[in-house]
Amino acid sequence: MTNQAGRGGLREQRKARTRRAIQEHALRLFLDQGYEQTTVEQIAAAVGVSHMTFFRYFPTKEAVVEDDDYDPLIADLIRARPTGESPLEALRAALRTGLDAVLDTDRDAVYTRTRLIVTTPALRARQWHNTAATGDLLAAALADRAGRPVDLRLRVIAAAATAALTTALTSWVEGEGSDDLRSLVDEAFAALAPEDAPED
Numbered sequence: 001m002t003n004q005a006g007r008g009g010l011r012e013q014r015k016a017r018t019r020r021a022i023q024e025h026a027l028r029l030f031l032d033q034g035y036e037q038t039t040v041e042q043i044a045a046a047v048g049v050s051h052m053t054f055f056r057y058f059p060t061k062e063a064v065v066e067d068d069d070y071d072p073l074i075a076d077l078i079r080a081r082p083t084g085e086s087p088l089e090a091l092r093a094a095l096r097t098g099l100d101a102v103l104d105t106d107r108d109a110v111y112t113r114t115r116l117i118v119t120t121p122a123l124r125a126r127q128w129h130n131t132a133a134t135g136d137l138l139a140a141a142l143a144d145r146a147g148r149p150v151d152l153r154l155r156v157i158a159a160a161a162t163a164a165l166t167t168a169l170t171s172w173v174e175g176e177g178s179d180d181l182r183s184l185v186d187e188a189f190a191a192l193a194p195e196d197a198p199e200d
Helices: 002-033 040-047 051-057 070-079 087-119 127-146 152-174 181-190
Strands: none
Touching: 002 040, 002 051, 002 087, 040 051, 070 087, 070 127, 087 127, 087 152, 087 181, 127 152, 152 181
């Protein structure tokens, strides 16, 4: 049992390393030669894997830029926030905690991915769908935290928070990463004031 569990853990670690390597090489190639000009085959060759291996980790070329583990992280942080906080405050605090963790380890990758999304028409066109999916995930986390079903109010709060975050990220890219993203997010959330009333 222990050996099987150990092998399973090692296998997951190898998969995580391969996934990360694909993303890192893809981002480098996108920056060097342009998103549209870079093919899946070129990314796979840079990593030293087949293009079929690429597709086992990412269903499309767009996904290598768009996919990350941040949304589930934020959702878990929301569920852990004190129930006395308003939904908007819980979202803001969870995002701040998540940003602290992500920016301390992956700031350059986050900036590069965000810049690609903002400046690449093919990726920017998909942003509405991705933002809506994030909003749905955050609304569900707020509902779980409150122990009630998702309703229109929670959907609106989550959508507003997602829009604030997206606007802050866009501003970060427009400033070429010179501004502090945490401060931009705080400023964006402050624009949503007055905050919603505390939960019943």
